[in-house]
Amino acid sequence: VAAARAARPLHMSAKLANVCYEIRGPALARAKQMEEEGQKIIKLNIGNLATFGLLPPDEIVQDMIRNLPDAAGYTDSKGLFAPRKAIVHYTQEKGIPGVSIDDVYIGNGASELIVMSMQALLNTGDEILLPAPDYPLYTAAVSLSGGTPRHYICDEQSGWLPDLEDIRRKITPNTKGIVVINPNNPTGALYPVELLREIVEIARQNGLIVFADEIYDKTLYDGETHTSIASLAEDVLFVTFNGLSKNYRSCGYRAGWMVISGDKRRAQGYIEGLNILATMRLCSNTPGQLAIQTALGGYQSIKDLVAPGGRLARQRDLAVDLLNQIPGVSCVKPKAALYCFPRLDPKIYPISDDQLFILEMLEETRVLVVQGTGFNWPTPDHFRVVFLPHEDDLREAIGRIARFLDQYRRR
Ligand code: PLP
Numbered sequence: 082v083a084a085a086r087a088a089r090p091l092h093m094s095a096k097l098a099n100v101c102y103e104i105r106g107p108a109l110a111r112a113k114q115m116e117e118e119g120q121k122i123i124k125l126n127i128g129n130l131a132t133f134g135l136l137p138p139d140e141i142v143q144d145m146i147r148n149l150p151d152a153a154g155y156t157d158s159k160g161l162f163a164p165r166k167a168i169v170h171y172t173q174e175k176g177i178p179g180v181s182i183d184d185v186y187i188g189n190g191a192s193e194l195i196v197m198s199m200q201a202l203l204n205t206g207d208e209i210l211l212p213a214p215d216y217p218l219y220t221a222a223v224s225l226s227g228g229t230p231r232h233y234i235c236d237e238q239s240g241w242l243p244d245l246e247d248i249r250r251k252i253t254p255n256t257k258g259i260v261v262i263n264p265n266n267p268t269g270a271l272y273p274v275e276l277l278r279e280i281v282e283i284a285r286q287n288g289l290i291v292f293a294d295e296i297y298d299k300t301l302y303d304g305e306t307h308t309s310i311a312s313l314a315e316d317v318l319f320v321t322f323n324g325l326s327k328n329y330r331s332c333g334y335r336a337g338w339m340v341i342s343g344d345k346r347r348a349q350g351y352i353e354g355l356n357i358l359a360t361m362r363l364c365s366n367t368p369g370q371l372a373i374q375t376a377l378g379g380y381q382s383i384k385d386l387v388a389p390g391g392r393l394a395r396q397r398d399l400a401v402d403l404l405n406q407i408p409g410v411s412c413v414k415p416k417a418a419l420y421c422f423p424r425l426d427p428k429i430y431p432i433s434d435d436q437l438f439i440l441e442m443l444e445e446t447r448v449l450v451v452q453g454t455g456f457n458w459p460t461p462d463h464f465r466v467v468f469l470p471h472e473d474d475l476r477e478a479i480g481r482i483a484r485f486l487d488q489y490r491r492r
Pocket of ligand 1: 128189190191192193216262265266294296323324325326332335336337
């Protein structure tokens with residue numbers, strides 16, 4: 082009996098049955114294997130800025146080095162006073178009303194807090210509205226928490242804006258909240274204020290929490306401006322996520338935050354849940370916390386990268402132009418963030434399994450992208466391109482994709 086027990090296979094928990102995160106899925110594993118075999122892969126798959134030479138501002142790095150000797154202790158579970166104060170000031174700049182230090186939670190990246198925000202809220206059967214396509218961590222976090230993800234469609238024809246009718250249609254008595262990713266990953270959409278107001282109204286009428294992911298709120302092209310959805314109402318509960326990873330090119334410092342605002346009175350129980358989870362992981366990494374104050378108060382160098390002629394703006398323009406030149410491929414020009422989400426006309430590219438398609442493309446081209454269904458897009462006719470590589474690498478990578486698609490069409 083003991084031997085049989087010792088040989089028992091160890092399965093993953095049932096909680097994970099519907100949890101997946103395809104951005105780091107099988108294609109990435111295959112790409113790693115190919116690299117180990119000595120092949121060079123061009124990675125258009127992950128928004129990891131520093132690995133493309135897009136480095137954090139030097140003042141953040143220098144301050145982290147200076148602070149490191151004093152950063153060996155745990156902090157308050159929600160985070161240190163000074164960076165939380167800096168985050169409160171940031172919410173004031175964004176016009177989010179009524180935020181105090183107590184409403185700010187610092188985490189090991191926004192990711193940790195996104196998972197926490199769902200774990201603290203959801204019971205089996207509770208539903209959360211999520212965009213399709215989405216940043217897949219949300220769908221995974223809702224599933225892990227026992228909730229049911231319900232995806233609302235973002236409309237490619239209207240520049241990937243959320244379809245309000247679809248949102249309304251998908252609300253049930255079990256719907257607890259709606260996730261709004263603005264600026265959006267993977268589409269690069271930036272939502273106009275009128276649309277945000279309509280989403281707020283839907284949330285108000287149905288008592289929904291608005292989970293607002295604004296991690297790209299400074300990564301804006303063509304002089305665009307960003308409105309925090311939480312600045313638009315005081316009588317709706319908002320949970321806003323942001324952090325240093327993207328705007329400050331500091332993914333590895335794992336410094337993110339979450340701010341509760343609006344109708345907090347209604348949310349005392351939920352907030353208690355958040356506090357329990359925050360204390361369970363003791364605190365977020367202290368060096369990352371210390372970077373926040375420097376970042377928010379410092380020179381906003383992202384502006385140079387996204388301004389016309391700046392490195393990110395040039396790479397965006399090039400990627401979108403080259404993709405749109407491929408027959409049967411159409412790509413909405415992103416207004417923000419680091420990604421575009423081109424469409425493959427199904428009449429020209431009859432793909433039945435886009436994960437296999439992306440793997441085949443990887444084998445043939447040594448270019449790695451992520452399939453659209455990895456972002457919970459319902460049909461196998463999109464993929465996501467990260468336009469972080471230098472222009473020469475982008476030209477090479479998209480050229481290879483174009484040649485691969487040319488062969489594919491002729492089959
Ligand atoms: N939210 C969105 C929309 C993202 O694209 C990402 C990372 O790509 C995250 C959150 C995670 O950010 P962090 O590095 O702060 O965990």
